Amino acid sequence: MYKIVYEENDVVIRFEKDLIDQETMSRFLGRISLQSMLKKGNASGAAARMRMKNRLSTFPTGFDLIRDPALNKGTAFTAEEREALGLRGLLPPRIHSIDEQVERVLWNLRKKPTDLERYIFLTSLQDRNKTLFYRVLLDNIEDLMPIVYTPTVGLACLQYGNIFRRPRGIYLTLEDRGRVAEILGNWHRKDIRIIVVTDGERILGLGDLGADGMGIPVGKLALYTACGGIQPSLTLPVTIDVGTNNEVLLKDPLYIGCRHPRVRGEEYDDLIEEFVLAVQQMFPGAMIQFEDFANRNAFRLLQQYRDQVCCFNDDIQGTASVTVAGLFSALRITGGDLKDQKVLFLGAGEAGIGTGDLLVSAMVDAGLSQEDARRRCWFVDSKGLIVKSRTDLTGHKLTYAHDHEYCADFLAAVESLRPTAIIGVSGQAKRFDRQVVEAMARINERPIVFSLSNPTSKTECTAEEAYTWTEGRAIFASGSPFDDVVINGKKFKPGQGNNVYIFPGVGMGVMASWATSVTDEMFLVAARTLAAEVSETDLRVGRVYPPLPRIREVSQAIAMAIAELAYSKGLASRQRPEDLEDYITSLVYEPEYQPYV
Ligand SMILES: O=C([O-])CC(=O)C(=O)O
Numbered sequence: 068m069y070k071i072v073y074e075e076n077d078v079v080i081r082f083e084k085d086l087i088d089q090e091t092m093s094r095f096l097g098r099i100s101l102q103s104m105l106k107k108g109n110a111s112g113a114a115a116r117m118r119m120k121n122r123l124s125t126f127p128t129g130f131d132l133i134r135d136p137a138l139n140k141g142t143a144f145t146a147e148e149r150e151a152l153g154l155r156g157l158l159p160p161r162i163h164s165i166d167e168q169v170e171r172v173l174w175n176l177r178k179k180p181t182d183l184e185r186y187i188f189l190t191s192l193q194d195r196n197k198t199l200f201y202r203v204l205l206d207n208i209e210d211l212m213p214i215v216y217t218p219t220v221g222l223a224c225l226q227y228g229n230i231f232r233r234p235r236g237i238y239l240t241l242e243d244r245g246r247v248a249e250i251l252g253n254w255h256r257k258d259i260r261i262i263v264v265t266d267g268e269r270i271l272g273l274g275d276l277g278a279d280g281m282g283i284p285v286g287k288l289a290l291y292t293a294c295g296g297i298q299p300s301l302t303l304p305v306t307i308d309v310g311t312n313n314e315v316l317l318k319d320p321l322y323i324g325c326r327h328p329r330v331r332g333e334e335y336d337d338l339i340e341e342f343v344l345a346v347q348q349m350f351p352g353a354m355i356q357f358e359d360f361a362n363r364n365a366f367r368l369l370q371q372y373r374d375q376v377c378c379f380n381d382d383i384q385g386t387a388s389v390t391v392a393g394l395f396s397a398l399r400i401t402g403g404d405l406k407d408q409k410v411l412f413l414g415a416g417e418a419g420i421g422t423g424d425l426l427v428s429a430m431v432d433a434g435l436s437q438e439d440a441r442r443r444c445w446f447v448d449s450k451g452l453i454v455k456s457r458t459d460l461t462g463h464k465l466t467y468a469h470d471h472e473y474c475a476d477f478l479a480a481v482e483s484l485r486p487t488a489i490i491g492v493s494g495q496a497k498r499f500d501r502q503v504v505e506a507m508a509r510i511n512e513r514p515i516v517f518s519l520s521n522p523t524s525k526t527e528c529t530a531e532e533a534y535t536w537t538e539g540r541a542i543f544a545s546g547s548p549f550d551d552v553v554i555n556g557k558k559f560k561p562g563q564g565n566n567v568y569i570f571p572g573v574g575m576g577v578m579a580s581w582a583t584s585v586t587d588e589m590f591l592v593a594a595r596t597l598a599a600e601v602s603e604t605d606l607r608v609g610r611v612y613p614p615l616p617r618i619r620e621v622s623q624a625i626a627m628a629i630a631e632l633a634y635s636k637g638l639a640s641r642q643r644p645e646d647l648e649d650y651i652t653s654l655v656y657e658p659e660y661q662p663y664v
């Protein structure tokens with residue numbers, strides 16, 4: 068994978084990739100080079116020896132090697148490595164293959180009584196052997212994504228202080244103002260390309276979890292690697308802790324964050340601004356993903372920084388992209404035309420408005436005027452249907468305030484508007500009740516019902532409810548995964564309408580092209596690419612997204628499309644490689660042990 072070129076009596080090490088995990092590579096490339104040079108007996112050049120010595124001195128041996136999660140192989144260190152790297156006696160004598168190690172991990176996972184215990188176990192594995200962690204995750208993505216990600220990551224965040232073992236990522240507080248760049252410099256790597264940052268105010272549909280929200284950036288980045296093939300060492304989770312208004316956490320002696328109410332206003336804005344600028348200084352070319360900020364800050368920060376630096380908001384744009392892709396797929400089942408759809412959202416926050424905006428772009432592409440397209444998107448918020456006559460509306464909601472009679476509740480809005488699709492992004496469980504879903508089934512031959520709130524405890528309705536209440540006619544997707552449902556002998560495989568189908572591929576495309584910004588057009592292209600990956604077989608079982616085991620291929624297709632777009636729109640800051648596909652493939656991280664000697 069990595070080509071090393073030798074010259075007589077000297078060594079030239081040439082990296083064939085410019086985005087690889089260079090520090091780690093140079094650490095063990097040094098090792099390989101010296102070993103083979105000594106074997107060949109041509110390490111006579113003093114200069115070569117010097118260089119090798121320098122490299123060698125940075126490559127850990129003995130306990131340091133076993134304790135370095137990026138390099139550790141546990142019982143899989145070979146006899147030669149054990150001999151050469153000071154490991155003799157530090158490991159049990161039996162040498163295992165990675166496949167045997169995977170078996171051991173799975174055995175342990177099966178023994179754990181709860182999903183939270185499985186989460187803790189996998190996190191510890193990530194702390195001691197990254198390669199094995201990603202091997203297990205990648206090979207068992209369908210079973211383990213619900214542990215590392217929604218819904219279990221939600222449970223983990225709810226108890227993050229209690230289950231805390233080792234820190235991961237960077238924590239920034241208001242006390243760090245004026246020193247943020249210095250603190251980013253404490254991170255052990257300088258070649259960060261993807262950052263996921265939260266301020267913990269709206270973790271999934273669970274609300275304000277303060278610093279305990281760190282589980283989300285950590286989980287998202289694990290999926291950047293597992294699903295998108297981003298080198299783990301190029302990623303950095305960040306939590307900006309400005310306090311929390313969660314009374315339970317404030318009183319909890321085990322809470323890990325700052326114990327004061329949330330600070331807002333200028334102090335907050337200054338810290339965010341300093342963080343964004345410090346990233347440009349310390350990690351130039353890194354993409355920032357804003358994650359699980361509350362509405363009040365999410366839209367504002369996106370607006371402020373989207374044209375300034377390479378960033379996006381996953382809950383607004385990532386969720387929009389996956390949802391619009393799901394609608395594209397659903398129309399292949401219903402045979403409907405995008406221009407004729409009427410979509411009613413429950414929830415007018417980030418996901419709702421983000422999806423509305425992207426859907427409008429898609430409808431405009433399909434030939435509608437912007438005004439007509441907007442009139443096809445309707446929203447119910449906590450006060451009822453958003454209509455012109457309401458006087459309490461601000462900002463983004465005004466865009467979708469149409470002339471219509473006011474309806475106080477969602478069911479009344481469904482009856483009155485007769486939508487073709489309902490999309491739940493409210494963070495409120497059970498709001499798509501039997502009456503709502505049955506009404507949709509009365510109005511539509513094939514009602515589209517997307518229940519996207521996370522984690523599962525917040526879903527607007529379950530897969531089973533959606534299929535049962537519509538006699539299997541619903542086209543259903545959900546934010547957290549559901550098991551297959553059998554109705555009258557027919558099996559349905561509900562799709563997971565989660566932004567995990569989007570952000571890893573977008574991140575890889577941005578990273579590969581060194582794009583300087585992330586545009587809305589990218590998310591529409593990502594949606595189209597994702598929808599194109601859905602097969603007729605998928606649609607036949609009701610699945611509007613490709614199966615998860617295909618996620619790496621899917622992410623690669625999205626990465627290609629995003630990079631192409633970046634090149635064609637002049638957003639890329641590096642030259643287009645001759646063979647883009649080859650190039651992106653060469654960037655993909657494979658969880659395999661590299662030989663050290
Ligand atoms: O994390 C997820 O499962 C999707 C997401 O961004 C959210 O719900 O906030």
Ligand SMILES: [Mg+2]
Pocket residue numbers: 271358359381382
């Ligand atoms: Mg989110």
